[in-house]
Amino acid sequence: MDIKSRIDYLRKEIKRHNDLYYDKNNPEIADSDYDALVKELEKLEDDNPLFADANSPVKKVSGGVSSTFAAVKHSVPMLSLDNTYSQEEVAQWRARLLKTVSALQFIAEPKIDGLSVALTYINGVLATAATRGDGETGEDITQNVKTIKDIPQKFAIKNPPSFFELRGEVYMSNKDFQDINKNIEAAEGDKFSNPRNAAAGSLRQKDPRITAERKLRFFVHSFGKIEGLSSELLLQKTAGKSKFPFKSHSDFLQYCLQCGFLLQNDIAVLNSYDEIAQYIETMTVKRETLPYEIDGLVIKVNSQELQSQLGYTNKSPRWAIAYKFAAKQAATTLNKIRVQVGRTGIITPSAVLEPVRLAGVTISHATLHNFEEIERLDINEGDLVLIERAGDVIPKIVKVSKKNSIGCFKPPQKCPSCNCEIIKENDDEVAYRCVNPECPAQFKRHLLHFVGRNAMDIEGFGQAVIDQLLKRNKLKALSDIYALKYDDLIDLELFKDKKAANLLNAINESKKQPLTRLLFALGIRHIGEKVSEIIAKRFETIENIFNASIDDFTKINEVGEILAVSLKEFFERPEVKRTIDSLKNAGVNTKQPKEQKAGAQFENKIFVLTGELSKYSRDEASAIIKSLGGKTSSSVSKKTDYVLAGANPGSKLNKAKESGVKILDEAEFEKLINEQ
Numbered sequence: 001m002d003i004k005s006r007i008d009y010l011r012k013e014i015k016r017h018n019d020l021y022y023d024k025n026n027p028e029i030a031d032s033d034y035d036a037l038v039k040e041l042e043k044l045e046d047d048n049p050l051f052a053d054a055n056s057p058v059k060k061v062s063g064g065v066s067s068t069f070a071a072v073k074h075s076v077p078m079l080s081l082d083n084t085y086s087q088e089e090v091a092q093w094r095a096r097l098l099k100t101v102s103a104l105q106f107i108a109e110p111k112i113d114g115l116s117v118a119l120t121y122i123n124g125v126l127a128t129a130a131t132r133g134d135g136e137t138g139e140d141i142t143q144n145v146k147t148i149k150d151i152p153q154k155f156a157i158k159n160p161p162s163f164f165e166l167r168g169e170v171y172m173s174n175k176d177f178q179d180i181n182k183n184i185e186a187a188e189g190d191k192f193s194n195p196r197n198a199a200a201g202s203l204r205q206k207d208p209r210i211t212a213e214r215k216l217r218f219f220v221h222s223f224g225k226i227e228g229l230s231s232e233l234l235l236q237k238t239a240g241k242s243k244f245p246f247k248s249h250s251d252f253l254q255y256c257l258q259c260g261f262l263l264q265n266d267i268a269v270l271n272s273y274d275e276i277a278q279y280i281e282t283m284t285v286k287r288e289t290l291p292y293e294i295d296g297l298v299i300k301v302n303s304q305e306l307q308s309q310l311g312y313t314n315k316s317p318r319w320a321i322a323y324k325f326a327a328k329q330a331a332t333t334l335n336k337i338r339v340q341v342g343r344t345g346i347i348t349p350s351a352v353l354e355p356v357r358l359a360g361v362t363i364s365h366a367t368l369h370n371f372e373e374i375e376r377l378d379i380n381e382g383d384l385v386l387i388e389r390a391g392d393v394i395p396k397i398v399k400v401s402k403k404n405s406i407g408c409f410k411p412p413q414k415c416p417s418c419n420c421e422i423i424k425e426n427d428d429e430v431a432y433r434c435v436n437p438e439c440p441a442q443f444k445r446h447l448l449h450f451v452g453r454n455a456m457d458i459e460g461f462g463q464a465v466i467d468q469l470l471k472r473n474k475l476k477a478l479s480d481i482y483a484l485k486y487d488d489l490i491d492l493e494l495f496k497d498k499k500a501a502n503l504l505n506a507i508n509e510s511k512k513q514p515l516t517r518l519l520f521a522l523g524i525r526h527i528g529e530k531v532s533e534i535i536a537k538r539f540e541t542i543e544n545i546f547n548a549s550i551d552d553f554t555k556i557n558e559v560g561e562i563l564a565v566s567l568k569e570f571f572e573r574p575e576v577k578r579t580i581d582s583l584k585n586a587g588v589n590t591k592q593p594k595e596q597k598a599g600a601q602f603e604n605k606i607f608v609l610t611g612e613l614s615k616y617s618r619d620e621a622s623a624i625i626k627s628l629g630g631k632t633s634s635s636v637s638k639k640t641d642y643v644l645a646g647a648n649p650g651s652k653l654n655k656a657k658e659s660g661v662k663i664l665d666e667a668e669f670e671k672l673i674n675e676q
C-alpha cells in the first residue's frame with residue numbers, strides 16, 4: 001500500500017473506532033491497538049506534510065455531539081492528553097520540558113477510565129454539566145449529573161468564585177458495575193462490557209431517573225475558566241503576585257476538596273525522575289486493588305506558571321502526559337465453544353479456554369455474547385485467540401491470533417438440551433431461541449432464577465439441590481417446590497436434620513413474598529427487577545395483570561411496546577395460568593402489599609420545603625425531588641408527605657408537627673435520595 005492510501009485507510013479506521021468508542025460505547029479493539037493506529041498516522045502525517053488535512057482525526061479531539069442533548073460551548077476547549085505506553089518516553093518527555101523550563105515538580109494521579117465532564121458553577125451553584133463532545137462543544141447533561149452524589153450541587157465554601165468551570169471524570173465503581181450487570185443478566189438483557197461503557201450508557205440517558213439509579217461517581221482533575229476567585233485565596237496561595245488563580249495543581253485540588261469534591265487517594269507530588277519511576281511501579285501493582293478501573297497514570301507539571309509557559313498543542317497540553325498501562329491481554333487456545341440454553345430459551349455460546357494467567361488470575365472461560373460475535377471474530381474451536389480482561393469481569397476474545405481451524409463455528413440447528421427446533425425471531429435479533437416451553441435446560445435455569453436472591457429468595461436452594469431434586473423427579477413444575485417434604489430433603493447430599501428444616505422454613509417463608517418478587521421470579525422475557533416492581537405496584541394483584549391489555553401496560557412510562565407485548569404474550573399462555581393457579585393453591589401470595597417499599601420514596605410524594613439547607617438552594621432541592629418523581633408544594637396540608645426542614649425553619653415546621661407529617665432534615669433527605 002502506498003503512503004497516501006495508508007494515511008486514508010488510517011484516517012477512516014480511526015474515525016470509525018472513535019464513533020464506536022465515544023458514541024456507541026462499544027469499542028471493537030483494545031485501547032493500545034487504537035493508540036498504535038493514532039501514533040502511526042501521526043508519524044505518517046508529520047513525515048509527509050504534503051498529505052496534511054485539517055480534518056484528520058489526529059488533528060482534533062475525538063468524540064461527537066449528538067442531537068439528543070442540547071449543545072453546550074465549553075469556556076475553554078476540552079483537550080485530550082498525549083499518551084505513551086513506555087516509561088522511557090516519560091523520561092524523554094521530562095527531559096524535553098527541562099529544555100524550556102528549569103527545575104520541575106510533578107504531580108501524578110491515576111487516570112480514571114470514565115468520561116470527561118465539565119461542570120460550570122455560577123457563584124458556587126452547579127449551573128450546567130456537559131460531556132466533552134468534540135472538545136469545543138459538548139452535550140448538556142445537567143439533569144443527569146445532578147443525580148451524582150459525589151458532585152456538590154453547591155460549594156461548601158464561603159465566597160465562591162463567580163464562575164468556575166471544573167472538569168473531571170464520571171465513572172462507575174467495579175462493584176456497582178458488577179451489580180448492574182447481574183441485574184441485566186437476570187432480565188436477560190445486553191450486559192455492559194466494562195465499567196466505562198456502563199458509566200457512559202448511564203450518563204447519556206434521556207431520563208435522569210435512570211442515571212440516578214446507576215450510582216455514578218466523580219473525581220475532579222482539571223479546570224477550564226475561573227473568574228472572581230476570592231482575594232483571600234489569592235493572597236494565601238500566591239501572595240497576590242501572579243495572574244494564576246492557583247499556585248499549583250496541588251492547590252487547585254485542595255481548593256476542590258474544600259468546595260466539597262472528592263479527591264483520589266493515590267495522588268502524589270514527585271520531585272525527580274526516580275520518584276516518577278517509583279510511582280509508576282507502585283501504581284502498576286496497586287491498580288488491581290483499586291475499587292474502580294484506571295487505564296494509566298497522568299503526570300502533570302505542578303506549577304501553574306510553568307504549565308502556562310509550556311502551553312498546549314492543538315490537541316493536548318505539553319505540561320502533562322498519560323502513561324497508559326499495557327492492556328490486560330494474553331493469547332491462549334480456544335478449546336471448546338459451549339452452547340447453553342438460558343431461562344427464556346436464548347441460546348448463548350461461551351468459550352472454554354486453555355487456562356492462562358492474565359493480570360494475576362487464571363482464566364479458563366471467556367464470554368462470546370452471541371453467534372454474530374463468533375462470525376465477526378471468525379473463530380472456531382482450536383484457534384489461538386487473544387483475550388482481554390475489561391473491568392473485573394469474565395474476559396472477552398479480542399481476535400484470532402492464529403487460525404488453527406477451518407471455517408467459523410456455526411450456531412446449532414437444534415436445542416442442545418431438548419433437541420427441538422430453534423429460531424431466530426427476526427432478522428435484527430442476534431439471539432437464537434429454543435421455543436419449547438418444556439425444554440429441561442430452560443426449566444432448570446428458571447428454577448434457579450425463581451429461588452434466587454432477587455426473586456423468591458429461598459436460602460439454601462442452590463444449584464446442587466436443584467440438580468439432585470430434578471434427578472429424583474421431585475421438581476416437574478415450579479409449584480413442586482412448595483410440595484417438598486422433609487423426607488425429600490433429608491436424603492440429599494450433605495443434608496442433615498437442621499439443614500432440611502431450615503430449607504423447608506425458607507420455602508414456607510417465600511410464600512409471603514410480595515407480588516414484585518413473584519413477578520420477577522416468573523422470568524418473563526425482558527422484564528427485570530425494576531419493571532416488575534413498577535408493574536406489581538401499579539396492578540396490585542396477579543389477576544389484574546392477567547386482565548391488563550397491551551395498552552394498559554404501555555400507559556406506564558417505563559414500559560414500551562416490546563415489554564408490553566412480552567407481558568401480554570406471557571400471560572396469555574395457558575401453562576402460565578396453570579403455574580399461577582398451582583402456586584396460589586400452594587399458598588403463594590400473589591398480591592402487592594399497600595405499604596411503601598424502599599426505592600420509591602419520591603414517586604408522587606409531595607414535599608414542602610422550609611428553612612435553609614446547607615448543600616442545596618430551594619430550587620436545587622425542588623429539582624432533585626422532581627427528577628426523582630416527587631412534587632413540591634408551598635404549604636403543608638393533609639396531602640403533604642414530607643416536610644424538608646433546614647436551618648431556621650418557618651411556621652411550616654410547626655404545622656407539620658401538629659398534623660403529624662413526616663419531617664426530614666438534610667441528612668435524612670440525602671439518605672432518601674441514596675435509597676433510590
Ligand code: IVH
Binds near residue numbers: 116
Ligand atoms: S487531566 C487536558 N487527569 O483522560 C486534559 N485527565 O485521555 C487534562 N482523565 O480527557 C486532563 N483521569 O477525561 C486528567 N487524573 C486525570 C485523569 C484524566 C482521566 C481523562 C480525561 C482526559 C482523558 C485524556
